[in-house]
Amino acid sequence: MTEKDYTPTVAYLGPEASFTHIAATYMFGRTGLRPFPTIPDCIEAVAKGHVAYAIVPLENALEGSVPLTIDYLFHGSELFINAEMSIPIEQHLMVHKEQKNAVAQIESVQSHPHALAQCHKFLQYHYRKVPLFQTTSTAAAAKYVSEHPEQCIAAIGNRLAAEQYGLHIAEENIHDFHFNHTRFVVLSLRKGSLDRKGHSDKPKTTLMVKLPEEDRSGVLHQILSVFAWRKLNLSKIESRPLKTGLGNYFFIIDVLEDENHPMMIGAKEELAALNCSIRSFGSYFTYDQEISERA
Numbered sequence: 503m504t505e506k507d508y509t510p511t512v513a514y515l516g517p518e519a520s521f522t523h524i525a526a527t528y529m530f531g532r533t534g535l536r537p538f539p540t541i542p543d544c545i546e547a548v549a550k551g552h553v554a555y556a557i558v559p560l561e562n563a564l565e566g567s568v569p570l571t572i573d574y575l576f577h578g579s580e581l582f583i584n585a586e587m588s589i590p591i592e593q594h595l596m597v598h599k600e601q602k603n604a605v606a607q608i609e610s611v612q613s614h615p616h617a618l619a620q621c622h623k624f625l626q627y628h629y630r631k632v633p634l635f636q637t638t639s640t641a642a643a644a645k646y647v648s649e650h651p652e653q654c655i656a657a658i659g660n661r662l663a664a665e666q667y668g669l670h671i672a673e674e675n676i677h678d679f680h681f682n683h684t685r686f687v688v689l690s691l692r693k694g695s696l697d698r699k700g701h702s703d704k705p706k707t708t709l710m711v712k713l714p715e716e717d718r719s720g721v722l723h724q725i726l727s728v729f730a731w732r733k734l735n736l737s738k739i740e741s742r743p744l745k746t747g748l749g750n751y752f753f754i755i756d757v758l759e760d761e762n763h764p765m766m767i768g769a770k771e772e773l774a775a776l777n778c779s780i781r782s783f784g785s786y787f788t789y790d791q792e793i794s795e796r797a
């Protein structure tokens with residue numbers, strides 16, 4: 503993909519100061535970013551050509567895949583992955599400044615389901631009886647808290663969200679496990695890798711592989727050996743429901759190689775010969791951000 507001299511519009515899971523916003527800023531800078539309220543809204547905006555790119559969370563180190571992204575990306579979308587970035591996630595408990603002395607009386611905690619899950623032990627231990635409410639993003643929760651100063655409620659989100667919405671951080675780093683990273687993907691209607699500074703040496707290719715209709719023993723073994731004997735390194739394999747019936751699955755396979763490499767071309771041909779159906783989401787570079795790099 504060639505760089506254009508205009509700033510592309512980029513849809514991200516908003517509002518401002520979500521983790522996705524942080525990832526989007528890291529990848530594209532501050533201009534041209536447009537917040538959308540939900541992941542499906544971001545995916546639809548890029549699929550309909552309203553924006554050039556969308557950036558959405560794909561997978562968290564603690565919680566696994568983000569089901570909404572997987573559902574909308576792998577079921578019927580015609581999008582490609584142009585880049586992936588991984589950012590460290592630190593979660594903080596925040597309240598309205600007017601409620602900063604009432605933290606012991608918090609009546610509810612809101613956040614994105616993954617953020618609530620990442621802080622499960624903390625919440626169990628400190629706020630066992632407090633109801634938890636899911637929001638579309640951590641920043642949406644912070645914004646809601648900022649708009650309800652009279653309520654003794656808390657949000658879980660990042661430091662930027664506390665600053666953006668003027669909230670008081672009542673407890674820092676409440677995520678249960680230290681290694682809490684999330685992978686985000688940049689999507690567009692065009693195949694090709696975004697080439698920015700600091701990317702991985704090797705590109706990665708994401709394949710969606712559907713097993714042959716006829717049920718035969720050893721088919722998963724056959725699929726894996728297609729990659730194994732070619733020394734193609736897999737960085738992920740995940741089975742997801744096909745949604746056509748109980749027990750029907752497809753596989754998301756990430757391979758650390760460009761899809762145009764002769765071994766990859768051979769692998770795709772062999773998978774087709776095994777009666778698998780394959781859809782490639784393209785080859786793309788990966789970017790890793792550390793907290794110290796944040797603006």
Ligand SMILES: O=C(O)C(=O)Cc1ccccc1
Pocket residue numbers: 515519520521522523559562591614616617638639640641684
């Ligand atoms: O809610 C957000 O801020 C997001 O961008 C999604 C998310 C939620 C929890 C961890 C990482 C990303």
